[in-house]
Amino acid sequence: MKNNSWILKGNICYSKSEKELSVTEQGYLVCCQGISQGVFRQIPEKFRGLPVTDYGDALIFPGMTDLHLHAPQYSFAGLGMDLELLDWLNTHTFPEESRYESMEYARKAYKTFAEDLKRSPTTRAVIFATVHVPATRLLMDEMEKTCLKTCVGKVNMDQNCPDSLREVDAKASLLDTERWLLDTMDAYENVRPILTPRFAPTCSAALLEGLGRLGQKYNLPVQTHLSENQSEIAWVKELYPWSSFYGDVYDRFGLFGAGEEGRAPAVMAHCVYSAPEEVMRMKENRVYIAHCPQSNMNLSSGIAPIRSYMEQGLFIGLGTDLAGGANMSMFRCITDAIAVSKLYWRLVDQGAKPLTLEEGFYLATAGGGSFFGKVGSFEQGFEADVLVGDDLEIPRLDGWGIRERLARFLYLSGEKGRLIGKYVAGVQILL
Amino acid sequence: MKNNSWILKGNICYSKSEKELSVTEQGYLVCCQGISQGVFRQIPEKFRGLPVTDYGDALIFPGMTDLHLHAPQYSFAGLGMDLELLDWLNTHTFPEESRYESMEYARKAYKTFAEDLKRSPTTRAVIFATVHVPATRLLMDEMEKTCLKTCVGKVNMDQNCPDSLREVDAKASLLDTERWLLDTMDAYENVRPILTPRFAPTCSAALLEGLGRLGQKYNLPVQTHLSENQSEIAWVKELYPWSSFYGDVYDRFGLFGAGEEGRAPAVMAHCVYSAPEEVMRMKENRVYIAHCPQSNMNLSSGIAPIRSYMEQGLFIGLGTDLAGGANMSMFRCITDAIAVSKLYWRLVDQGAKPLTLEEGFYLATAGGGSFFGKVGSFEQGFEADVLVGDDLEIPRLDGWGIRERLARFLYLSGEKGRLIGKYVAGVQILL
Numbered sequence: 016m017k018n019n020s021w022i023l024k025g026n027i028c029y030s031k032s033e034k035e036l037s038v039t040e041q042g043y044l045v046c047c048q049g050i051s052q053g054v055f056r057q058i059p060e061k062f063r064g065l066p067v068t069d070y071g072d073a074l075i076f077p078g079m080t081d082l083h084l085h086a087p088q089y090s091f092a093g094l095g096m097d098l099e100l101l102d103w104l105n106t107h108t109f110p111e112e113s114r115y116e117s118m119e120y121a122r123k124a125y126k127t128f129a130e131d132l133k134r135s136p137t138t139r140a141v142i143f144a145t146v147h148v149p150a151t152r153l154l155m156d157e158m159e160k161t162c163l164k165t166c167v168g169k170v171n172m173d174q175n176c177p178d179s180l181r182e183v184d185a186k187a188s189l190l191d192t193e194r195w196l197l198d199t200m201d202a203y204e205n206v207r208p209i210l211t212p213r214f215a216p217t218c219s220a221a222l223l224e225g226l227g228r229l230g231q232k233y234n235l236p237v238q239t240h241l242s243e244n245q246s247e248i249a250w251v252k253e254l255y256p257w258s259s260f261y262g263d264v265y266d267r268f269g270l271f272g273a274g275e276e277g278r279a280p281a282v283m284a285h286c287v288y289s290a291p292e293e294v295m296r297m298k299e300n301r302v303y304i305a306h307c308p309q310s311n312m313n314l315s316s317g318i319a320p321i322r323s324y325m326e327q328g329l330f331i332g333l334g335t336d337l338a339g340g341a342n343m344s345m346f347r348c349i350t351d352a353i354a355v356s357k358l359y360w361r362l363v364d365q366g367a368k369p370l371t372l373e374e375g376f377y378l379a380t381a382g383g384g385s386f387f388g389k390v391g392s393f394e395q396g397f398e399a400d401v402l403v404g405d406d407l408e409i410p411r412l413d414g415w416g417i418r419e420r421l422a423r424f425l426y427l428s429g430e431k432g433r434l435i436g437k438y439v440a441g442v443q444i445l446l
Numbered sequence: 447m448k449n450n451s452w453i454l455k456g457n458i459c460y461s462k463s464e465k466e467l468s469v470t471e472q473g474y475l476v477c478c479q480g481i482s483q484g485v486f487r488q489i490p491e492k493f494r495g496l497p498v499t500d501y502g503d504a505l506i507f508p509g510m511t512d513l514h515l516h517a518p519q520y521s522f523a524g525l526g527m528d529l530e531l532l533d534w535l536n537t538h539t540f541p542e543e544s545r546y547e548s549m550e551y552a553r554k555a556y557k558t559f560a561e562d563l564k565r566s567p568t569t570r571a572v573i574f575a576t577v578h579v580p581a582t583r584l585l586m587d588e589m590e591k592t593c594l595k596t597c598v599g600k601v602n603m604d605q606n607c608p609d610s611l612r613e614v615d616a617k618a619s620l621l622d623t624e625r626w627l628l629d630t631m632d633a634y635e636n637v638r639p640i641l642t643p644r645f646a647p648t649c650s651a652a653l654l655e656g657l658g659r660l661g662q663k664y665n666l667p668v669q670t671h672l673s674e675n676q677s678e679i680a681w682v683k684e685l686y687p688w689s690s691f692y693g694d695v696y697d698r699f700g701l702f703g704a705g706e707e708g709r710a711p712a713v714m715a716h717c718v719y720s721a722p723e724e725v726m727r728m729k730e731n732r733v734y735i736a737h738c739p740q741s742n743m744n745l746s747s748g749i750a751p752i753r754s755y756m757e758q759g760l761f762i763g764l765g766t767d768l769a770g771g772a773n774m775s776m777f778r779c780i781t782d783a784i785a786v787s788k789l790y791w792r793l794v795d796q797g798a799k800p801l802t803l804e805e806g807f808y809l810a811t812a813g814g815g816s817f818f819g820k821v822g823s824f825e826q827g828f829e830a831d832v833l834v835g836d837d838l839e840i841p842r843l844d845g846w847g848i849r850e851r852l853a854r855f856l857y858l859s860g861e862k863g864r865l866i867g868k869y870v871a872g873v874q875i876l877l
Binding site: 090091092093094096097111124127131309312313314315316317318341342343344347350353354355357358360361362363369370371372375410412419422423425426427429430 | 521522523524525527528542555558562740743744745746747748749772773774775778781784785786788789791792793794800801802803806841843850853854856857858860861
């Protein structure tokens with residue numbers, strides 16, 4: 016039996032809303048069978064029997080959701096960060112992804128990836144693998160062991176990519192994909208398959224159509240890339256001249272979310288240059304935006320207008336986009352999101368107020384977490400994804416509260432501070 | 447007697463030029479009395495007697511110069527990074543700097559700062575203290591102990607700042623400053639005083655004039671801020687209506703460098719919006735630019751046109767600008783410089799090619815290092831500032847060379863990799 020009913024004691028904070036942090040000094044977070052029962056100043060009578068872990072003066076806050084990252088690219092993170100997108104793809108990404116045809120190679124690389132993600136602030140993630148089914152299965156096996164909750168996608172591409180990564184044709188790709196789906200849909204406790212057309216230019220209409228059918232048949236979530244840069248958008252218009260906007264291509268084939276609750280959602284990485292109609296459709300279809308600030312800098316894409324998306328009530332989370340982003344830490348991702356929002360305000364649109372710490376924290380926890388359901392908060396009824404941060408070696412000034420300590424922990428954790436506890440859906444992950 | 451004659455063995459790299467990295471696998475770096483004798487594939491006959499430290503497969507590269515940082519702000523690094531400049535100054539910076547009137551407070555804070563800087567990739571630094579002479583002395587004492595080579599400045603300001611930080615008047619400020627200079631000029635082996643008018647708006651003409659006289663009298667280097675944001679530039683024009691451009695104010699008072707070699711240089715932080723005449727004057731006067739990419743994001747300043755400055759042959763180094771920048775690591779500073787140069791290219795000027803890894807690395811080593819003389823390279827005759835990086839836990843792919851390993855070490859050192867050796871002017875610093 017899992018030990019997923021417990022109480023944690025410490026300085027607890029989580030997002031009450033986009034604008035507001037809930038802070039309870041020396042409070043109790045109660046979890047029953049993996050579900051948060053809320054945060055209390057005293058342990059309520061009915062929970063008195065649960066085991067209490069006292070984390071002393073540490074910070075306790077929700078786990079983070081990385082809405083977009085490429086597992087096979089982790090092995091070269093940090094390389095080619097001075098190249099432009101296409102050079103980077105050809106020099107590093109495509110050659111590296113080709114190596115995952117070898118299971119021996121995949122085993123080594125994915126083991127490192129999974130171990131490092133387990134130790135990171137990420138508790139949930141939506142992950143690209145490669146086109147290779149065996150290596151994707153192996154990645155799912157590795158992710159399962161971490162106890163993190165993840166969606167993992169075998170990539171589909173049948174055009175406009177190197178021979179070594181191109182699937183024979185749409186039919187073969189779809190057959191492979193359906194077989195993989197059937198093998199994996201109920202095979203794991205922590206991992207779910209997700210449809211993963213790489214992006215419109217590398218997928219034929221026949222492939223997209225088939226993927227749409229699979230999505231409908233099995234009610235599957237979808238992940239892909241959208242409106243990352245202008246030349247990509249122009250290319251999509253060339254390939255799919257009938258489309259009203261880039262996302263319309265996905266939408267036409269049923270790969271762009273759906274208005275109804277209960278339908279598996281779609282997550283679109285980047286959305287740096289989404290046209291107004293595209294934004295409207297995303298809203299109607301409850302599409303998630305994975306905002307990847309570091310990647311958008313590193314690959315010279317630009318800065319996504321996140322303030323505007325937030326004001327329009329879209330669903331937004333953050334993504335590291337490994338290895339367009341070089342760093343796996345979602346703490347870094349929060350601080351990058353705040354930083355680029357300031358440059359956006361200064362250089363692009365003085366009407367777009369920069370993100371606050373509260374907002375960046377919200378996007379990384381409750382914002383992206385909702386892709387997985389009730390995730391990313393400690394409100395009653397949410398799955399208990401928890402990080403425990405020891406900031407003892409980060410000096411404090413008199414008069415600071417938990418908010419200040421949290422800010423320093425997020426900004427300095429590359430240099431100081433460390434995670435000492437991590438729980439996903441109530442299950443403790445050994446760090 | 448100092449042990450500053452030695453040989454280090456390992457994978458050695460340094461900037462041959464802005465564009466080119468010199469790489470010697472399993473080479474020997476020879477240092478005699480603190481001065482590099484060059485890098486060799488075999489130990490030359492005449493150096494055979496020197497002690498050899500074999501760092502195995504580690505990376506050996508030049509120490510980094512942080513051309514601009516505020517020691518008293520380190521205590522709140524990471525706070526208020528979602529505020530604008532003025533709110534940030536009033537909420538965090540000024541109240542915090544006021545505390546350094548207390549020696550007890552300064553002792554604690556500066557000890558932490560010095561210890562952390564010692565462990566960082568920084569080997570040389572140009573540092574702001576506060577207006578307080580006793581605390582500044584204390585900071586100099588602490589820096590002396592680290593064996594890092596630093597310039598430390600007592601700040602001058604006699605107007606446009608909170609009462610708690612304003613010096614009585616120009617005369618009092620100048621008297622204090624000269625006394626401090628006489629006390630410190632020859633007091634240390636590793637620390638030199640540097641003139642530090644905070645920036646034009648907080649200094650009266652009488653103060654600037656007096657500082658200029660002191661600078662000339664003692665041939666002192668100067669550090670201050672320049673053209674960080676547009677409203678600051680407008681303010682300076684208002685305060686000094688006779689000035690042709692912001693830097694002209696400093697220049698009029700002899701605080702803006704000098705054309706001749708041998709004269710102590712001036713370093714100007716930021717230069718985000720320097721007018722063409724200002725740039726020309728900087729070139730004539732051999733003024734250093736401290737490019738602070740993270741701070742310029744965090745404080746919504748913008749992005750400095752570094753490519754243009756490099757093409758015009760200006761003197762440029764990098765600065766963390768703690769705590770406008772939240773992170774002390776110069777590795778992070780290099781990667782930030784590359785990242786913002788890509789946004790500058792995308793959002794501001796498509797003619798400004800982004801920085802390469804080689805260029806970012808050059809700026810942090812040889813570029814900024816030259817402020818201290820022959821520093822930042824392993825060419826024969828340079829002072830031997832050395833970092834030794836252990837990247838064993840950063841996985842490598844077949845076919846990668848030292849350049850790829852160096853890139854990964856710089857990008858991932860927040861997450862993986864560690865410094866195992868550090869030398870300044872040939873003296874080993876215990877980490």
